Amino acid sequence: MKHSSDPDFKNQEILQKESEKSFLLDFSNDMTAVRSREDLALVVNRAFRKLNPDGGYVIRKVNADGTTMSAYLHDTGASTFDTALLERVLAEEYPIDDGIQNRIINSPIPLLFNVRQELQRGYQISYLNLWENMGFKTMVGIALRNGDANVGLLLLSIDEINIPILQGICSQIAIAMGNIMANEEILRRQAEQQLMLAFSNDITGVKTKSDLDHVISSVLQGLFQTRIAVLYLLAEDQVTLLPYLFDRQFFQENEVAQHEEFYSLNIHEEHVKLVFENNQPVLLEIDENLEAKCLKLSIQREQRGLNSVYASALRLGDQKLGMVWMLGEQISAPLLQGICAQISTAVSNVLASEQILRLKKQLEDENDYLKQQLNTNFEEIVGNSQAMQQVYRLISLVAESNATVLLLGETGTGKELIARAIHHASARNAKLMIKVNCAAMPASLIESELFGHERGAFTGAVERRIGKFELANDSTLFLDEVGEMPMETQVKLLRVLQEREIERVGGKTTIKLNVRIIAATNRDLEAEVKAGRFRSDLYYRLNVFPIKLPPLRDRQEDIESLAGFFLSKFSKGIGKKTVKLSANALRQLHAYLWPGNVRELEHLIERSVILATGPMVREFFLPQATATNIDAQIMQSGLPLEEVERTHIIQVLRRCNGKISGVGGAAEILGIPGNTLHSKIRKLGISKADYFSH
Numbered sequence: 001m002k003h004s005s006d007p008d009f010k011n012q013e014i015l016q017k018e019s020e021k022s023f024l025l026d027f028s029n030d031m032t033a034v035r036s037r038e039d040l041a042l043v044v045n046r047a048f049r050k051l052n053p054d055g056g057y058v059i060r061k062v063n064a065d066g067t068t069m070s071a072y073l074h075d076t077g078a079s080t081f082d083t084a085l086l087e088r089v090l091a092e093e094y095p096i097d098d099g100i101q102n103r104i105i106n107s108p109i110p111l112l113f114n115v116r117q118e119l120q121r122g123y124q125i126s127y128l129n130l131w132e133n134m135g136f137k138t139m140v141g142i143a144l145r146n147g148d149a150n151v152g153l154l155l156l157s158i159d160e161i162n163i164p165i166l167q168g169i170c171s172q173i174a175i176a177m178g179n180i181m182a183n184e185e186i187l188r189r190q191a192e193q194q195l196m197l198a199f200s201n202d203i204t205g206v207k208t209k210s211d212l213d214h215v216i217s218s219v220l221q222g223l224f225q226t227r228i229a230v231l232y233l234l235a236e237d238q239v240t241l242l243p244y245l246f247d248r249q250f251f252q253e254n255e256v257a258q259h260e261e262f263y264s265l266n267i268h269e270e271h272v273k274l275v276f277e278n279n280q281p282v283l284l285e286i287d288e289n290l291e292a293k294c295l296k297l298s299i300q301r302e303q304r305g306l307n308s309v310y311a312s313a314l315r316l317g318d319q320k321l322g323m324v325w326m327l328g329e330q331i332s333a334p335l336l337q338g339i340c341a342q343i344s345t346a347v348s349n350v351l352a353s354e355q356i357l358r359l360k361k362q363l364e365d366e367n368d369y370l371k372q373q374l375n376t377n378f379e380e381i382v383g384n385s386q387a388m389q390q391v392y393r394l395i396s397l398v399a400e401s402n403a404t405v406l407l408l409g410e411t412g413t414g415k416e417l418i419a420r421a422i423h424h425a426s427a428r429n430a431k432l433m434i435k436v437n438c439a440a441m442p443a444s445l446i447e448s449e450l451f452g453h454e455r456g457a458f459t460g461a462v463e464r465r466i467g468k469f470e471l472a473n474d475s476t477l478f479l480d481e482v483g484e485m486p487m488e489t490q491v492k493l494l495r496v497l498q499e500r501e502i503e504r505v506g507g508k509t510t511i512k513l514n515v516r517i518i519a520a521t522n523r524d525l526e527a528e529v530k531a532g533r534f535r536s537d538l539y540y541r542l543n544v545f546p547i548k549l550p551p552l553r554d555r556q557e558d559i560e561s562l563a564g565f566f567l568s569k570f571s572k573g574i575g576k577k578t579v580k581l582s583a584n585a586l587r588q589l590h591a592y593l594w595p596g597n598v599r600e601l602e603h604l605i606e607r608s609v610i611l612a613t614g615p616m617v618r619e620f621f622l623p624q625a626t627a628t629n630i631d632a633q634i635m636q637s638g639l640p641l642e643e644v645e646r647t648h649i650i651q652v653l654r655r656c657n658g659k660i661s662g663v664g665g666a667a668e669i670l671g672i673p674g675n676t677l678h679s680k681i682r683k684l685g686i687s688k689a690d691y692f693s694h
């Protein structure tokens with residue numbers, strides 16, 4: 001045995017010191033170039049390979065929470081081991097106070113551990129099992145300190161320790177780690193700030209719901225690697241929270257639409273209250289109650305082992321707007337709070353612009369009505385026949401009252417024109433008359449058209465819609481073709497007429513309205529009631545003030561003035577000088593029975609004006625309505641020929657206002673000389689009373 005005074009021993013000691021010095025010098029040199037975790041890994045690996053070629057090591061860092069540690073760098077050396085266990089150990093956060101780590105951190109000098117002994121002492125720590133599995137018998141643990149701060153620790157499998165060398169290495173590693181982590185933190189914050197800046201920029205440009213969806217998804221993904229589960233909005237009742245946006249990968253659109261009641265929340269529910277009471281985002285545990293609200297959460301629990309969901313309130317000032325649910329584990333509450341504040345502003349902007357679009361559409365609709373109305377000049381109701389004069393009298397009697405008017409008459413007799421005239425002459429004329437064509441709508445839509453619907457009232461009702469009744473508040477609602485209304489809707493209409501209030505489809509509150517009703521039909525409503533197709537109670541409600549419009553064939557004297565009116569209107573329309581009618585053409589108009597009434601005359605004249613090559617229309621090409629219709633009448637009536645002849649002559653005399661001979665007279669229409677007609681009248685016992693009273 002060599003003594004320390006032995007010169008050989010002294011030499012060896014000097015050599016040993018020299019080699020330690022040069023090792024540390026090399027290490028220091030290498031460390032000066034270290035900038036990143038990867039650089040550090042290279043230098044540390046190289047050093048430990050020299051120091052301890054077969055051993056493994058791990059460097060653990062103290063986590064941001066200050067109470068746990070997790071792996072930062074590691075090398076398993078040449079050992080064989082259970083990789084699944086290694087992965088678990090590397091991913092796990094171990095409490096500092098686990099009985100081993102705290103001993104190392106608190107020791108001023110490196111500590112040696114016998115792995116087996118530690119296990120025998122009853123420590124149930126997975127990294128001890130891993131070391132045993134790797135065949136490591138002794139581990140040395142050294143605290144990594146940067147000044148006063150605990151940065152982490154080093155664990156190295158080695159049997160003999162050279163304290164000065166290890167301490168030298170570790171103090172440098174600790175400084176480098178401190179710097180790298182501070183750098184990483186700076187970079188992370190910079191990236192975060194950049195993302196927030198981009199988010200702020202993007203969110204100010206958000207105009208639509210889909211923009212909003214896109215911006216929220218990308219910020220959440222970028223910052224927290226999380227996704228929005230559901231964004232709820234508080235409904236108008238201030239109690240229900242309805243899903244507004246949701247992750248499309250996670251949910252399917254139909255699923256949310258069909259199970260809305262599942263997903264909708266109530267402001268009085270415990271967890272919702274908790275979210276609104278807090279200014280900070282709240283971590284909600286996924287319990288049965290939440291799973292019942294959102295079935296997909298149970299899948300998260302099973303598949304991702306995620307037991308909680310972040311929830312944050314959306315507010316605008318003091319006003320509650322809704323809340324967001326997010327799936328994720330590591331969410332920085334202050335950051336999320338800032339994001340939610342911006343989301344709130346954006347949501348309220350989107351809602352406002354949706355509202356503007358809705359109002360714009362409504363305004364456009366109203367404008368259409370207005371244009372329609374402006375196109376109708378009421379002076380231009382043509383016709384001075386006795387029948388029309390009676391109509392004018394009735395209009396002036398009823399217009400100023402609020403009474404319901406029922407306009408009856410064949411198609412094309414001018415019911416809509418008269419409805420507008422009544423509205424125009426009433427005190428409601430500052431607002432537009434609203435028209436609903438009850439025949440033009442499928443039965444399934446007519447209710448929502450009339451009464452409006454709430455969002456989600458039925459599949460496809462994505463937005464709330466104001467019905468025609470509400471639009472017509474303080475104005476007139478014109479129910480055209482009311483005889484075509486389905487029975488189910490008739491009941492609802494009756495209720496509205498009785499109570500003067502409506503309920504939107506899917507709505508819970510009633511809305512009081514002041515609407516004047518004008519209904520029109522070309523059906524014989526009384527017959528419809530008898531046949532069970534129209535409710536008698538509704539009929540009586542509508543039939544308060546009936547006005548019957550005469551068919552054109554019963555007001556022959558108006559034909560010429562109407563024809564003249566349309567000739568000048570359509571000639572002007574296409575820039576022609578007013579086209580005139582020949583005597584023959586006028587005769588044809590008088591002879592025709594006009595099943596389509598004024599509309600048919602209007603269309604005929606329009607066609608003729610377009611086709612006219614000269615200043616005059618000489619002939620019309622009319623369907624053979626006269627003869628055919630008369631034949632049909634005779635066939636249907638089954639009366640003796642004389643009786644049919646008598647009735648027919650009376651009808652023609654009525655249409656001509658008793659005029660027998662001359663232009664537009666009955667003889668001309670019947671195609672017989674005036675004298676013949678006179679004698680027939682006498683023979684058949686026709687008196688003036690027959691054709692002047694009806």
Ligand SMILES: Nc1ncnc2c1ncn2[C@@H]1O[C@H](COP(=O)(O)OP(=O)(O)OP(=O)(O)O)[C@@H](O)[C@H]1O
Pocket residue numbers: 380381382383409410411412413414415416417418480520521522598599602
């Ligand atoms: N007296 C009239 N003077 C001028 N034009 C008229 C007159 N009566 C009807 N018209 C015109 O005839 C056309 C048909 O009229 P309107 O639409 O009011 O009839 P309607 O009875 O409501 O028909 P429908 O029952 O088929 O709905 C319109 O273009 C209207 O301007």
